[in-house]
Amino acid sequence: MSALQQYNLGTVVVWDFIPTGMRDAFMLNYVFWAFKPSIDGFQHCGPVIYIDRTHLNGKYTSTILIAIGITANNKILPIAFTIVDEQRSASWTWFLKNLRQHIVCGQEGVTLISNLGEGILSAISTMWTNPRHGVHGYHRFCLRHVCANFYKEFRNTTLRDLVWRAGTLTSAEVEL
Incomplete structure (x- = not known):
């Protein structure tokens, strides 16, 4: 050092x-x-x-x-x-x-x-x-960790991918 x-x-x-x-x-x-x-x-x-x-x-x-x-x-x-x-x-x-x-x-x-x-x-x-x-x-x-923990809990890749998509949306992409 x-x-x-x-x-x-x-x-x-x-x-x-x-x-x-x-x-x-x-x-x-x-x-x-x-x-x-x-x-x-x-x-x-x-x-x-x-x-x-x-x-x-x-x-x-x-x-x-x-x-x-x-x-x-x-x-x-x-x-x-x-x-x-x-x-x-x-x-x-x-x-x-x-x-x-x-x-x-x-x-x-x-x-x-x-x-x-x-x-x-x-x-x-x-x-x-x-x-x-x-x-x-x-x-x-960290979204990657959230998705990994979600998958570990529910063992469902479709739901995990939906969590990823939801987490990466910007406010401009969200329709109210």
Whole structure:
């Protein structure tokens, strides 16, 4: 991470450690990073951030949390990453706090799009959409996840496809 910062000036890296109880010994809890070109690039994207996670397999069984934006050309822009031990409310809260501080930088009205995970929902309600805590943003569910969960519940591709069609309609396409 030091090399990333040294050779990519402006790259943000934030560490979180847990004391082990031994003198001067700490264990890595989380690490957040965002490359300077991605930070700058987000300023030219719409005010929407997609967040998700992926599990690492093999020797290292951590989870990577990721935030992405969409450029004006509809290309994916990876914005920020965090490695955590497991996805729970505390790790998502820490990720969103750093995302707000280092990427969004006080911009109001940014919408997060996520899946329906309990840890994500708890963190978003605390760190993103709660005006009592000085946070004013929006949250929406990822339509792909909604459709997948709908199919898992009802096992009907026709109904799933209708949910997709309904979710992708614009207000101009809806007849009253």
